[in-house]
Amino acid sequence: MTIAIDESSRSPTRLEGKPIAIVVCWILGLGSLVSWNSMLTIGDYYYQLFPKYHPSRVLTLVYQPFAIGTIAILAYKGEKLNTRKRNLAGYILFFLGTFALLLLDLGTSGKGGLGNYIGICVIVASFGVADAHVQGGIVGDLSFMCPEFIQSFLAGLAASGILTSGLRLVTKAAFEHSSNGLRKGVILFLAVSTFFEFLCIILYAFVFPKLPIVKYYRAKAASEGSKTVAADLAAAGITAPSESADDAKQVESVSNKKLFMENIDYALDLYFIYVVTLSIFPGFLYENTGTHNLGSWYPTVLIAMYNLWDLISRYIPLVKKVKLKSRKGLMIATLSRFLLVPCFYFTAKYGDQGWMIMLVSFLGLTNGYLTVCALTAAPQGYKGPEANALGNILVLCLLSGIFSGVALDWLWLIGNSDF
Template sequence: MLTIGDYYYEVFPKYHPSRVLTLVYEPFAIGTMAILAYKDEKLNTRNRNLVGYILYFLGTLALLLLDLGTSGKGGLENYIGICVIVASFGVGDAYAQGGMVGDLSFMCPEFMQSYIAGSGASGALTSVLRLVTKAAFEHSSNGLRKGVILFLAISAFIEFLCIILYAIVFPKFPIVKYYRSKAASEGSKTVLADLAAAGITTPTEIGDDANNQVGRLSQKELFIKNIDYVLHLYLIYVLTLSIFPGFLYENTGTHNLGSWYAVVLIAMYNVLDLVARYIPLIKKIELKSRKGLMVAILSRFLLIPCFYFTAKYGNQGWMIMLVSFLGLTNGYFTVCVFTAAPKGTRGKCVG
């Protein structure tokens, strides 16, 4: 939705879409995730993730149908409808992303990096898709809307494929079955439905020690052990979301790129965010120190005055460079925090 902000600014010019939709999304995502984290040990992880993916698909399809049903008209009623759909994305995010991170925490840090890099890849792919669909209809009548309709249709189809892949293909990977069996043998009940979907009824394949709870932490102990990493993530995204996307759409002026300006800025952020999520694979430049992470993340707040003065006095080249650096630091620090944070299980990586 961030990548089609140019369309929503044309349809709802008075309602600040990039700012409002972000603010609508966040409380539903955080609130739902907090509730699910509290009840985590009683949840069926497989169902949780499927609910999230289904909400993604239905939400995107609803955006498409709403636009088609209203013929792309503005108005408060239609805007409220979009806000409701965005709220459902927040709930879906809490279900799917929170569930997948929990799922992979049973495994090993390398898998966590791969998942986070995958989320960065989805952002880059989305930006490429948006650039292509925008260019395809640039010179046609009502081309902006036509490009968005095609964009939403393709996105909904991809998300439908994600449901199928997670429900049918993912549980049957040998490495996934191994780690889920290991987690079950250590006392986890949240992976039992996943094992059943893969045709495993008990964790006996790797040794049945389901009553062995050694090494497992309570929710309170795990939270306390990770409290500084929680703060790290909070500070990373407080800064990122204070600039991206609202500031980029509303406070960077108009330049030679015209209607492409904000779309290009979003694309550059997403591409550099993706690149940065692979940098920690180079162990020599991976930042693991807790104090080092805090100092580096706090120093990132110097970007705020940089963006202010660049928007006021700089040209589009400087802004593109600055947005790229924002994405670079966002991706790098996110991966460093998630892979360095202590995990609640004993699992180690295997070949």
């Protein structure tokens, strides 16, 4: 059976819903990281509750193995997975985890202790599993659509950081002089994050699959042999074509190994980008930057500046003249970021807070810009099933880079008497 597409709508540029789809992708990106960024942004609260447990480093280290292990399994089985169920499961898990975090704090009246810390670690592990479902699933799904969708999703990821940082600054200021003000701000903060996760469930389940341009791309991918879009097409009222022998042969002919080798430079780009970023952010910023005039506001401001420039930089590639398209150029720019490691070391040791804020801003600027350049360029030229698989592979490399960076972040504690 073939999928009927209106002849007048065969060109994606003629289809309605592109602006709405871009906005929805942005919100879905925000929801993909708002729970985890909430954990990072309320780090000052957890350092108050668990001062000896290195919350920013430990929680990040707990998060990553679950994210990488899950995405590795999903990437291997990606071509046969139901993308709709996968992404909805991820957003539902994010919603339940954020809500559980709120209930845990309310139920324990904001007390510290090892038991509560272990409970938080379990919730963080669930965030890792949810992240692997959503990021790999959404990036894979958008990889066979127009590049603006991926760019918007990636901008939403960064927006979750600036949203949580901005909200944290507001709540910190609003409750700073009230009794137990830090905790009150965190409770409000987690409630807002829970709402955004619920919004993402509604948007992905009922709005996104019914947009004409989304239906067009998914129908096109199904006609090329993709097995992952059938449930989304059904939700939009379209019947996917039955699989032919030619389609099956076509999908099997392009293995994950071949896709990886053809795009190994993009994979290494994403890996190295996040190795550098996570070896500094957030652990180093919370524990190794010293005491300055901003006092307890200092790490919060640093996190906010990183998130702000990470968001801004993800829109820069929309200007074609400044988008880095050269594969060699991307690799050179990515490897050059390793120079930031000694820069942060000497700035923390000898520089003042102004230099550190500038350096953190540059870290965010290069992180977002290079990420968008790599993820929007890699899937070009591939058909639906291949682009979907490649998206999952690249997200696996990205998460592997995050895990490696988090592990390397512990090296900053060498020689620290409080370790």
